[in-house]
Amino acid sequence: MANSASGDSVIGRVMRIIDSFSEDRTVQTVSEIGRRARLPPSTAHRMIGELVANGILERDAEHRVRLGMRLWELALRGSTALKLRQAALPYMERVQSAIREHTQLAVLEQEEALCLEQLSDPNAGANATRITGRLPLHASSSGLVLLAHADARLRERVLAAPLRRVGPGTITDPSRLRRTLDEIRRVGRVVAPASIEEVSTGVAVPVRSAGAVIAALSVVLPRERPPGAAIEELVVAARGIERSLSTSTR
CATH class of the missing domain: 3.30.450.40 (GAF domain)
Structure with a gap:
C-alpha cells in the first residue's frame, strides 16, 4: 500500500483510526480520532470520510464517529x-x-x-x-x-x-x-x-x-x-x- 510522506502505509493509518476506539470510547469526534491516531487534521478528515462512505465507520446525528456495521459484517464472514x-x-x-x-x-x-x-x-x-x-x-x-x-x-x-x-x-x-x-x-x-x-x-x-x-x-x-x-x-x-x-x- 502507498505510504504517506512520513512513511506510514495506508493500512497502518486505517488501523490506528480503528484502534482509537475502545470499550469505553465508542463514539469520538474527528479531531479526537486524529489526535489518538497521530494523523494531521486534513488526513484524518479525508480518511475518516472515506471510511464512513464505505461503512467501516458511521456518523451519528451530532456528526460524531463510531465503528460501522460493515466492519462487524466483514469480521464475521468465514470467521x-x-x-x-x-x-x-x-x-x-x-x-x-x-x-x-x-x-x-x-x-x-x-x-x-x-x-x-x-x-x-x-x-x-x-x-x-x-x-x-x-x-x-x-x-x-x-x-x-x-x-x-x-x-x-x-x-x-x-x-x-x-x-x-x-x-x-x-x-x-x-x-x-x-x-x-x-x-x-x-x-x-x-x-x-x-x-x-x-x-x-x-x-x-x-x-x-x-x-x-x-x-x-x-x-x-x-x-x-x-x-x-x-x-x-x-x-x-x-x-x-x-x-x-x-x-x-x-
Missing part, C-alpha cells in the same frame, strides 16, 4: 472465531446454568487473552473481563491456559519480559510462572485465585481442535467458593465443544 463461538455457546450455557457466575471463552490474540464470549449471572461476583476485552496472558486463568499451550518462543518472550502485577495473586516471578505452566500442561486445568480481582478465583481448561489448544474455557468464582464443581463442568463442556468442532469440519 473461525464465529465458528468457535457457535460451537461453544450451548456448552457454555450448560456450565452457566450449573455454576451461575461468569463463564468465558477466550483465545490467544497478539500475545493477549481475547474474550470471545461471556455469560454472566445477574448476581455473579466481581469480574474484570468483557467480551472483546483483553488481558495479559500471565494474569488470568484463561491466559495461563493459553500461554501454557502456546508456541515455545511466545512463552519465552512472556517469561523474559517484566510480569506486570494486575491483582494481588498475579504471578510475577518467572520461575514460578514456568512451574505453573508446566503443571497446567500436566493436569489440564488451572485455578488462579486473586490473579485479577482479590475477591475472585479464575478456573480454566483448554479447548482443543485436531489436538491443538485453540481456546480456553473458564469460570470466575467468588474467592471463597471451592473450584471442584466448576472444574468438572468445564472439563465436560470443553470435550463437548471439541466434539462439536470435529463434527462441523467433516
Whole structure:
C-alpha cells in the first residue's frame, strides 16, 4: 500500500483510526480520532470520510464517529472465531446454568487473552473481563491456559519480559510462572485465585481442535467458593465443544 510522506502505509493509518476506539470510547469526534491516531487534521478528515462512505465507520446525528456495521459484517464472514463461538455457546450455557457466575471463552490474540464470549449471572461476583476485552496472558486463568499451550518462543518472550502485577495473586516471578505452566500442561486445568480481582478465583481448561489448544474455557468464582464443581463442568463442556468442532469440519 502507498505510504504517506512520513512513511506510514495506508493500512497502518486505517488501523490506528480503528484502534482509537475502545470499550469505553465508542463514539469520538474527528479531531479526537486524529489526535489518538497521530494523523494531521486534513488526513484524518479525508480518511475518516472515506471510511464512513464505505461503512467501516458511521456518523451519528451530532456528526460524531463510531465503528460501522460493515466492519462487524466483514469480521464475521468465514470467521473461525464465529465458528468457535457457535460451537461453544450451548456448552457454555450448560456450565452457566450449573455454576451461575461468569463463564468465558477466550483465545490467544497478539500475545493477549481475547474474550470471545461471556455469560454472566445477574448476581455473579466481581469480574474484570468483557467480551472483546483483553488481558495479559500471565494474569488470568484463561491466559495461563493459553500461554501454557502456546508456541515455545511466545512463552519465552512472556517469561523474559517484566510480569506486570494486575491483582494481588498475579504471578510475577518467572520461575514460578514456568512451574505453573508446566503443571497446567500436566493436569489440564488451572485455578488462579486473586490473579485479577482479590475477591475472585479464575478456573480454566483448554479447548482443543485436531489436538491443538485453540481456546480456553473458564469460570470466575467468588474467592471463597471451592473450584471442584466448576472444574468438572468445564472439563465436560470443553470435550463437548471439541466434539462439536470435529463434527462441523467433516
